[in-house]
Amino acid sequence: MTELISKLEIKKIHQFVQKMHHIAQKIDIFCSAIMLQAQRRAYYIFNKREIQTSLKKRQGNCLRCGRCCHASFRCNYLEYDENGLSLCKVYDRKPLMCSLYPYNENDYFFHLKSTCGYKYDDE
Ligand code: SF4
Numbered sequence: 854m855t856e857l858i859s860k861l862e863i864k865k866i867h868q869f870v871q872k873m874h875h876i877a878q879k880i881d882i883f884c885s886a887i888m889l890q891a892q893r894r895a896y897y898i899f900n901k902r903e904i905q906t907s908l909k910k911r912q913g914n915c916l917r918c919g920r921c922c923h924a925s926f927r928c929n930y931l932e933y934d935e936n937g938l939s940l941c942k943v944y945d946r947k948p949l950m951c952s953l954y955p956y957n958e959n960d961y962f963f964h965l966k967s968t969c970g971y972k973y974d975d976e
């Protein structure tokens with residue numbers, strides 16, 4: 854009986870640790886996304902020409918996963934079509950920083966780099 858109770862307790866502790874780990878991961882992703890959003894705007898202000906050059910090396914296409922549109926907070930203009938592909942409600946006049954994503958090999962939300970359809974030469 855005591856053994857069963859202790860097994861149940863271990864299971865509960867394990868579940869609790871897993872939950873905490875999951876929450877910590879989410880916080881990590883959220884904070885790093887906020888940081889990148891601030892950094893890329895600041896970088897753009899002082900490196901416009903370099904960014905234009907870098908964008909010419911960008912390959913691939915947007916896969917319309919929509920994940921960069923809710924990397925931190927979900928954008929109010931983000932929608933999905935019946936196939937699950939993202940739709941930008943303001944596509945024709947979307948913010949410049951959206952059009953530029955990702956503007957170089959460092960301009961990725963770290964958790965989205967491997968799944969984004971855009972790639973750079975050396976990747
Ligand atoms: S993460 Fe990449 S592929 Fe997905 S919507 Fe953003 S730019 Fe497109």
Ligand code: SF4
Binds near residue numbers: 942948
């Ligand atoms: S404005 Fe459009 S492209 Fe930019 S984050 Fe929102 S939904 Fe995405």
